[in-house]
Every structure is written in C-alpha cells, then in structure tokens.
Amino acid sequence: MALDRVADPRQPAGHAAHAAHLLPALAGRAGQRRLLERHLQPDQPAQRARIPHLPRPASVPSVIGEQAETRALHALDTDACIKLAQDLVRVPSVTGNERAVQDLVALTLEEAGLEVDRFEADVSRLKAHPRFPGMEVERTEAVLVAGLLGQKGERSLILNGHVDVVPVGNRQAWHASPWSAHIQAGRLFGRGACDMKAGLAVGIGAAAALKKSGLPLRGRLIVQSVVGEEDGGIGTFAMADRGYRADAAYVLEPTRLRLIPAQAGALSFRLRISGRSAHASVRYEGVSAIEKFELVEARLRQLEHALNQQTHPLFRDYPIAYALNIGRVRSGSWSSSVPDELECEGRVGVPVGMASAEVRRQFAGALTDAAQRDRWLGEHPPQLDWYGGQFDAVEVDPDLPAFAALRAAHAQEFDVPPELVGAPYGSDMRLLVHEAETPAILYGPGDIRQAHATDEWIAVDEIVQAARVVTAAAARYLAA
Missing domain, CATH: 3.40.630.10 (Zn peptidases)
Known part of the structure; x- marks a missing residue:
C-alpha cells in the first residue's frame, strides 16, 4: 500500500464564514453552543462509565x-x-x-x-x-x-x-x-x-x-x-x-x-408488473398485477435460496446471510377494480466474493424464468430498474x-x-x-x-x- 496520498486537501480561507449564516459567535465551546442553540438543548451532565481495570493480556x-x-x-x-x-x-x-x-x-x-x-x-x-x-x-x-x-x-x-x-x-x-x-x-x-x-x-x-x-x-x-x-x-x-x-x-x-x-453488498431494485383492468364483479375478464407479482416473488425467493448456498465462514451464524427483501409494494387504484399495474421496491444481498454484476445477471435471469412459466408474463415481462444505493x-x-x-x-x-x-x-x-x-x-x-x-x-x-x-x-x- 502506498503511503498517505492526500491530493491537496485545501483549508478554506475564513472557515468560520461557512457557519456565519447561523449566528456570529464562533470562538470557543460556548460560542459553538450559541451558534447551534436552535438545535441544542440545555446541557445534561454526561454520565461517566465505570470501566474496570483489567489485567494485561499475555501478548504485551x-x-x-x-x-x-x-x-x-x-x-x-x-x-x-x-x-x-x-x-x-x-x-x-x-x-x-x-x-x-x-x-x-x-x-x-x-x-x-x-x-x-x-x-x-x-x-x-x-x-x-x-x-x-x-x-x-x-x-x-x-x-x-x-x-x-x-x-x-x-x-x-x-x-x-x-x-x-x-x-x-x-x-x-x-x-x-x-x-x-x-x-x-x-x-x-x-x-x-x-x-x-x-x-x-x-x-x-x-x-x-x-x-x-x-x-x-x-x-x-x-x-x-x-x-x-x-x-x-x-x-x-x-x-x-x-x-x-x-x-x-x-x-x-x-x-x-x-x-x-x-x-455483504446490497442492491436496490424497482419492479413494474402489468395486468389488465376489469370490474371486480367480472374479475376473470381482467389480469391482476398482484397475482402476477406473487409468481415473480416466488421465483425471487428461489434466487435468495441459491445466493445463500455457499456462505462465507464469518456469516454462518446468520439464518439468511444475503437477504432478498421486498420493502414496498404499490398497486391498484380502486377496491372494485382489478389492479392493472404494480410497482415494488426492494434490495437483494450480494455475497462476499461475488461481483454485483453477477447478482444482477442472476436476478434478471430469475425474472426471465418467471415470465417463461406464465403466458401473460411472457407477453408482458416485468420491467426492472436498478436504482438508489448500490453497495458492493x-x-x-x-x-x-x-x-x-x-x-x-x-x-x-x-x-x-x-x-x-x-x-x-x-x-x-x-x-x-x-x-x-x-x-x-x-x-x-x-x-x-x-x-x-x-x-x-x-x-x-x-x-x-x-x-x-x-x-x-x-x-x-x-x-x-
């Protein structure tokens, strides 16, 4: 590893000016507290923890x-x-x-x-x-x-x-x-x-x-x-x-x-699934986007299982080391209508030792597999978007x-x-x-x-x- 390589970390001139829009008092701890008094509440005495003095380990x-x-x-x-x-x-x-x-x-x-x-x-x-x-x-x-x-x-x-x-x-x-x-x-x-x-x-x-x-x-x-x-x-x-x-x-x-x-890594994703709207009394004339989502979600559970087949030794105490979670689902606009669209957002874990690109490839493959098993999804495949935080x-x-x-x-x-x-x-x-x-x-x-x-x-x-x-x-x- 090369030595410290800080590329010209510049000290801005007049540093205190950055906080001048709050209050002018900048010098000393008291000044700092006045500067931020609209956020800080009155002092409470800090409780000092009592840490026992333990003997030295064998390796001194x-x-x-x-x-x-x-x-x-x-x-x-x-x-x-x-x-x-x-x-x-x-x-x-x-x-x-x-x-x-x-x-x-x-x-x-x-x-x-x-x-x-x-x-x-x-x-x-x-x-x-x-x-x-x-x-x-x-x-x-x-x-x-x-x-x-x-x-x-x-x-x-x-x-x-x-x-x-x-x-x-x-x-x-x-x-x-x-x-x-x-x-x-x-x-x-x-x-x-x-x-x-x-x-x-x-x-x-x-x-x-x-x-x-x-x-x-x-x-x-x-x-x-x-x-x-x-x-x-x-x-x-x-x-x-x-x-x-x-x-x-x-x-x-x-x-x-x-x-x-x-x-582990974590990749945020967004899925859009299409259906066909109909009146609830003849729901069989429509295609529920929620029901199609259930098929997709079941296939994604299989992907989660596959990603966890080989777990890093430091992760073996976790029931699921690399979790796939659906955190938000939005669907339907009326209780008496078959929902014709669904959007969900979630995250999929990235195993240690695996590239994020490989997880994305397997995720897309799982969606393709789900679509191949259902005629409607085959004709109207889920739309995938990788958005937000992408953690390798x-x-x-x-x-x-x-x-x-x-x-x-x-x-x-x-x-x-x-x-x-x-x-x-x-x-x-x-x-x-x-x-x-x-x-x-x-x-x-x-x-x-x-x-x-x-x-x-x-x-x-x-x-x-x-x-x-x-x-x-x-x-x-x-x-x-």
Whole structure:
C-alpha cells in the first residue's frame, strides 16, 4: 500500500464564514453552543462509565507502543466524547440535510487543534461518474468535513463516520423527542445515537486525544465526517474523489465492538408488473398485477435460496446471510377494480466474493424464468430498474498492521481479542476499499439492531470503551 496520498486537501480561507449564516459567535465551546442553540438543548451532565481495570493480556505491546497508548489515553476526555455525541444527535440531519451538523463537526475539529478541510462536493459531476454509488434522496449539495493531524509520512489512518440519519418515522411512537439526546439508565437516546453519531464522536475524541498528548506521529491521522451514507455513500465517494487515501481505515459503524473485515453488498431494485383492468364483479375478464407479482416473488425467493448456498465462514451464524427483501409494494387504484399495474421496491444481498454484476445477471435471469412459466408474463415481462444505493460486497485482510493494532488495543482493554464477524448489510467500507484504495474494517460502539429503530439508543459505557480502544489503536499504529 502506498503511503498517505492526500491530493491537496485545501483549508478554506475564513472557515468560520461557512457557519456565519447561523449566528456570529464562533470562538470557543460556548460560542459553538450559541451558534447551534436552535438545535441544542440545555446541557445534561454526561454520565461517566465505570470501566474496570483489567489485567494485561499475555501478548504485551512494545515499550514504545505501550508508552504511546498510555499518553494518548491519559489525554482522552471520555466525558467530552459523550457530550459531543449528544450535541451531534441534537442537530437533526436526515439524509440530504446535513449542513448544520457538519458545521458543528468542523468547529469541533478546529477547536481540537486539527487542520480542517471543509468542502462542498460537485453533486452533478459526481453523479455523472461511471462508478457513482447511487442515491435515493435527491440532493443539490454535499458538505464534507475532514480533520487532519500530523503530516504525510510512514503511515496514515482514516477514521470514517457519517452524520446523516434516517427519518424518525412515527414521532408519536417515541417516548421522547428523537432529537433530545437525553441519557437515561446508562443509555443515550435519539435518532442517530447508534447509527452513527456516537461512533463519529469516538473518532473525533481519539484525534483530539492524540493532538493533546503531543505524541510525535510517523504519519497522518484523518477524521472523515461524511454525508449520504444511508442512501448510497456520496460523501465517502466524494472524499475519495478529492484524493483522500490512507494505509488503512476504521469505519466506526455500530458493531457491538466486534471487528468486521467482511461485508455483504446490497442492491436496490424497482419492479413494474402489468395486468389488465376489469370490474371486480367480472374479475376473470381482467389480469391482476398482484397475482402476477406473487409468481415473480416466488421465483425471487428461489434466487435468495441459491445466493445463500455457499456462505462465507464469518456469516454462518446468520439464518439468511444475503437477504432478498421486498420493502414496498404499490398497486391498484380502486377496491372494485382489478389492479392493472404494480410497482415494488426492494434490495437483494450480494455475497462476499461475488461481483454485483453477477447478482444482477442472476436476478434478471430469475425474472426471465418467471415470465417463461406464465403466458401473460411472457407477453408482458416485468420491467426492472436498478436504482438508489448500490453497495458492493467487500473483504479485507484483518491481519494488516492497522487492524492488528486495533485488535491488540481491544485485547488490552477487555483482556480478550475482539470477535471477528461478517456484516450482512452495506456501508461506506466498500467505497474506501474500492474507490480510495484504502483497506477498511468496521468497528464501533452500538448494536445494529438499534439503528433506524424507534427510541434508538446506545449504551454510554460502550461509547467510552470504543473511545479508549480507538484512541489506543491509533496511538499504537501512528506514534513514532
């Protein structure tokens, strides 16, 4: 792997001007809070997690690595990590509307003493790129923020996190405001708390600790705060397009502090099926698009079964490693009419080791097969459109030096190595690997089962644990 290859990450002149449209007070933490006071609620004391001091594992790091970790951990402010996670949650940032929260990220990185590269990607140009990863939410802007510590050198490491979140859904189902970021019974609640503003706070906290510690680094640490992960990954794609590269990356998604070196892909699709309308009393004169959809859906279930015949070893605990799901169906316009059209949208999983193009080929083949078994479908075949996020599968070597440092730091914290598992969902990990030529793994606080959920939450203790592990790993890997 080539060394750090950041292609002129420009520091914009007058950085504070980007946030001037909100409020003029920009200096210091108090100024930052006033700048975003329309989003942030009154402070609540961060609850410090009590982490037991565990004995060292049998494999003890080198003296240099151990000293670097000690200095970095001494400089780590875990209360600040929790507080930042709360502040980030309190700024609504549903995919496509991330500017305000990115202002907060940029100011926080600036206050921590990092060089800040805040830029706005050319969305139209990126969409025209032949490898553009797709998106479901139309946007006119994409605001990206990177914080840089150290200089180009022997090693480089990216800490990647996204600020966009999914919609809250039924607001009445939440026990409190989705943007409250309140802490109750050791849990931080709010949309994006788990997925993945706490993870981003961990990355920023780790970078701040390394800066405060004064450790000499033999390379560069890059914190990436990106947008648009939820619907395709335009943010990380834009970072790669800008020239950001590194020897390795930690994507701080919620993994329950398990290390994920292999991730399935996911391809969004849309199907349109035609029928023939008729009055319900003579429905036999018509052709129900719903009934024809049932034939197609049955054949797609067979495809799902075929895709799961050979499962990667890290995915064997999942009942279905590479799921095919129909998430939305629209059909019919009147209860007394035979529906003459149906549109459905869904996603199909991409097995690790299989190209997305092969999954698309098999999917199209399944539709053709279904059409050949039914006269109507043969004459009126389903129309297929691949739209929105297109997530390739990806796998990396977990024994690369940066990942070995993370595993060692985890073992130092917990006295056991991290569990290695696969992830059956997509993320920006594949864009770092395929577009930025940067080996990447997933590791972060939180449980994916809380992501996108009503009353989304993350354990405060886990934020602290993740901050300690990531800080120690970065120090171990980068310290001179």
